[in-house]
Amino acid sequence: MKTTDFNDLGELILSESFREFVEGTNPESIRIWNEWIAFHPERKDELETAVNVLKTLGNSRKREIIADKNESLSKLMKFIEEEKPKSAKTISLINSIWFKIAAVSLLVIGLSSLWNMFRSHNIQVRELAYNEIIVPLGEKAQIILSDGSHVWINSASKLKYPVMFGETSRDVILEGEAFFDVVKKDGQTFVVNTRDVKVNVLGTAFNVKCYPGDEKTQTIVVRGEVKVEDIHGDQKAIIIKPNEMATLQNKIIPEQTTAHLNSITVRKVDPESLVSWKDQMLVFSGESFEDLVIKMERWFNVRIKIDDTELKTERYSGKFVHNETVYQVLEAIKITTPIVYKVEKDTIIISKIQRKK
Amino acid sequence: MNQSHWWSLFLQGDKHAFSEIFLACHDNLFRYGMKLTRDPELINDCIQNLFLKLWKNRNNLKPVQDITPYLFKSLRHHIIDILELERQTLPIDQDIEELLMVEYTAEDFMISRQVEKETQDKIIQLLNQLTPRQRHAIYLRYFEEMEFETIAQILDMRVQSVRNLISRGLLLMRN
Numbered sequence: 001m002k003t004t005d006f007n008d009l010g011e012l013i014l015s016e017s018f019r020e021f022v023e024g025t026n027p028e029s030i031r032i033w034n035e036w037i038a039f040h041p042e043r044k045d046e047l048e049t050a051v052n053v054l055k056t057l058g059n060s061r062k063r064e065i066i067a068d069k070n071e072s073l074s075k076l077m078k079f080i081e082e083e084k085p086k087s088a089k090t091i092s093l094i095n096s097i098w099f100k101i102a103a104v105s106l107l108v109i110g111l112s113s114l115w116n117m118f119r120s121h122n123i124q125v126r127e128l129a130y131n132e133i134i135v136p137l138g139e140k141a142q143i144i145l146s147d148g149s150h151v152w153i154n155s156a157s158k159l160k161y162p163v164m165f166g167e168t169s170r171d172v173i174l175e176g177e178a179f180f181d182v183v184k185k186d187g188q189t190f191v192v193n194t195r196d197v198k199v200n201v202l203g204t205a206f207n208v209k210c211y212p213g214d215e216k217t218q219t220i221v222v223r224g225e226v227k228v229e230d231i232h233g234d235q236k237a238i239i240i241k242p243n244e245m246a247t248l249q250n251k252i253i254p255e256q257t258t259a260h261l262n263s264i265t266v267r268k269v270d271p272e273s274l275v276s277w278k279d280q281m282l283v284f285s286g287e288s289f290e291d292l293v294i295k296m297e298r299w300f301n302v303r304i305k306i307d308d309t310e311l312k313t314e315r316y317s318g319k320f321v322h323n324e325t326v327y328q329v330l331e332a333i334k335i336t337t338p339i340v341y342k343v344e345k346d347t348i349i350i351s352k353i354q355r356k357k
Numbered sequence: 358m359n360q361s362h363w364w365s366l367f368l369q370g371d372k373h374a375f376s377e378i379f380l381a382c383h384d385n386l387f388r389y390g391m392k393l394t395r396d397p398e399l400i401n402d403c404i405q406n407l408f409l410k411l412w413k414n415r416n417n418l419k420p421v422q423d424i425t426p427y428l429f430k431s432l433r434h435h436i437i438d439i440l441e442l443e444r445q446t447l448p449i450d451q452d453i454e455e456l457l458m459v460e461y462t463a464e465d466f467m468i469s470r471q472v473e474k475e476t477q478d479k480i481i482q483l484l485n486q487l488t489p490r491q492r493h494a495i496y497l498r499y500f501e502e503m504e505f506e507t508i509a510q511i512l513d514m515r516v517q518s519v520r521n522l523i524s525r526g527l528l529l530m531r532n
Contacts, residue, residue: 010528046528055472056476057495059467063465065384065391066397069380070380073383077372080412
C-alpha cells in the first residue's frame with residue numbers, strides 16, 4: 001500500500017496496515033505510516049489518539065460469564081422433550097386399570113390419508129392441531145377433550161381429535177368404537193365422523209361403532225338426541241333418542257364401486273350390553289356366536305376360530321364384570337352352551353360338542 | 358467445529374447437533390447479550406427462547422453458511438422485542454436501539470504496557486460517549502473480532518455504513 005494523499009483517515013484506520021502499525025508487527029507498515037505522519041504533521045495528534053484507541057481496543061478481553069451453559073442446555077432440552085401442543089393439560093388418560101402406557105400411542109399429526117378421506121365432507125379443518133389416539137387390540141382408553149367431553153375408546157380403535165376445538169364446531173374422527181359423553185356447548189355441535197356416517201350431537205351420551213372390517217355402523221343413544229347422517233348416500237338424516245340404535249348397512253353396488261346403496265334402520269335396544277365395555281364389563285345379550293367371537297377377539301386381543309358353522313348362529317347371554325380372562329369366559333360359556341375349545345399355536349379354536357345319539 | 362454441518366443436521370431434527378450448536382455459541386451470545394442489556398436473567402431467558410424457537414421452526418429455516426451472525430442477529434431482535442414489550446411508554450421518536458446500551462468498563466480491557474492506564478481509562482470514557490450504534494459496532498469488531506460483512510448482517514446495515522460508523526467513532530474520540 002502506497003502512501004499517497006489519503007484524505008479519508010477514517011477508512012485508513014480500519015485498514016490492516018494501520019493495525020499492524022499499531023501493534024508493531026510489520027516493519028513495512030510501520031514505515032508507511034511514519035511516512036504518512038511526516039507528510040501530514042497537522043494530523044499527528046489525531047493519529048496518535050487513534051493509535052491509543054486501537055491499542056486499548058486491542059486489549060479487549062472476553063469477560064467471564066455468569067451463566068452455566070450446561071445447565072441452561074439441560075433446561076432447554078427438557079422443555080423440548082416434554083413439549084406438548086397447546087392445552088395438553090386437557091388431555092388426561094385416566095383410570096390406570098385401562099391404560100397401559102406402552103400399549104397406547106398418542107400421536108400429534110398433521111394430515112394423513114384417513115384425514116384426507118374426510119376432507120371432501122366439509123369438516124372444519126383450518127389450522128387446528130390434531131392428536132390421534134390409537135388403542136391397540138385388547139386395550140381401552142379414556143380421554144377428556146378440550147371442551148370437557150369424555151370419550152372412552154375401545155380396543156383396536158382410533159380417534160382423531162383437535163387439541164383445542166375451534167369456534168364453530170367440534171369435529172372428531174373415529175375408526176372403531178367409542179363412547180362419547182359430550183358437554184353441551186351453545187351453538188356448537190359435536191360431530192363424530194366415521195367412514196360412513198356423521199353423528200351430530202349437542203350434548204349427549206352415545207356410542208358409535210364402525211370398525212374397518214364391519215359393513216355396518218351402529219350408533220346407540222344413552223342420553224339426549226343425536227342426528228345420524230349417511231355420508232355417501234342420499235339418505236335423509238335420522239334423529240335417534242335414548243335406547244335407540246341406528247344401523248347403517250353399507251351396501252356397495254357391485255358394478256359401480258363408488259355408489260352406495262345404504263339404509264339406516266332404527267330399532268329399540270337396551271344399551272347396557274352394547275356400551276358396557278366402557279365400564280370394563282364384557283356383556284353378551286343374545287348375541288350370535290359369530291358376533292360374540294369378534295367381540296372377544298377385540299376385548300382380549302386373541303384369535304378365535306369357530307370350527308362348526310352350526311355354532312355360529314347359536315346365541316349367548318352373559319355378563320363378565322371381574323376382568324375375567326378369555327379362558328374364564330370360555331369356561332363360563334361352556335356351562336350353558338355345549339362347546340369345547342383348544343388352543344393351536346396362537347389361535348383358540350371353538351367347536352361344538354357332538355351329542356352322542 | 359463445522360458449524361454449518363451441525364446446522365444442516367439440526368434442520369433435520371438432530372437433537373445432538375442442536376445441543377452442540379447451543380454449547381458452542383452460548384457463551385459468546387451471553388456475553389453479547391450482557392453488553393446490550395446487562396440483565397443476566399433476561400439474557401438467559403432470551404437465549405433459551407431463541408433456541409426453542411429455532412427448534413420449533415426448524416422446518417422453515419434455511420441452511421446457513423455462518424450461523425454466528427444469524428444467531429447474534431436473532432438474539433438482538435429477541436432482546437429488542439422484549440424491551441419493546443417492557444417499555445410501553447417509549448417516546449415515539451426514540452430509537453429502540455438507544456436502549457441497547459453497550460457500556461464499556463475497565464473490566465472489558467486488560468492492562469498492558471502499551472497503553473498507560475490513565476490513557477486507557479480516558480479512552481474507555483470516550484468510548485461510552487459514542488452513539489449506541491457506534492459502541493455496538495465497535496464491540497462486534499473488536500471484542501467478537503467479526504468481519505465488516507458479518508457486522509453488517511447483524512446490524513442490518515450496509516458494509517460501507519458499518520465502516521463509516523466505526524471509523525468515525527474512533528476518530529471522534531479526542532482528549
